[in-house]
Amino acid sequence: MMPKDILSEAAAAERMELYYTAYPSSPSAVCRPQLSIRCGVWVALLGESVQEGIAGFGLTVEAALSAFDAQYFNTLRQRKTKPAFTISNAGRDSFKQTRYRRVGSSKAA
Numbered sequence: 182m183m184p185k186d187i188l189s190e191a192a193a194a195e196r197m198e199l200y201y202t203a204y205p206s207s208p209s210a211v212c213r214p215q216l217s218i219r220c221g222v223w224v225a226l227l228g229e230s231v232q233e234g235i236a237g238f239g240l241t242v243e244a245a246l247s248a249f250d251a252q253y254f255n256t257l258r259q260r261k262t263k264p265a266f267t268i269s270n271a272g273r274d275s276f277k278q279t280r281y282r283r284v285g286s287s288k289a290a
Contacts, residue, residue, distance in 0.1 A: 207250045209247075214235070225248070
């Protein structure tokens with residue numbers, strides 16, 4: 182027997198659509214994460230797992246979707262602050278050697 186506060190699948194889908202209508206440009210409206218419920222907590226998940234994807238959790242459908250939106254933006258911010266590449270030791274050593282070389286100067290013999 183299901184508790185009274187657990188929504189039916191149809192009611193949850195309707196609440197999702199209402200959220201998407203209210204926030205049409207939100208990450209959840211654009212990405213359409215999977216919605217499930219675990220131990221009375223709603224989970225909005227984009228990806229194969231919570232560890233590998235983006236997830237939002239909440240006591241209501243709307244709270245889970247809102248948390249998903251916040252986590253999506255947080256993930257974007259983290260990716261922007263990480264360097265796009267790293268320089269290997271060999272790259273740093275060769276940079277140090279060429280960094281002080283004067284361009285266009287020649288010694289008179």
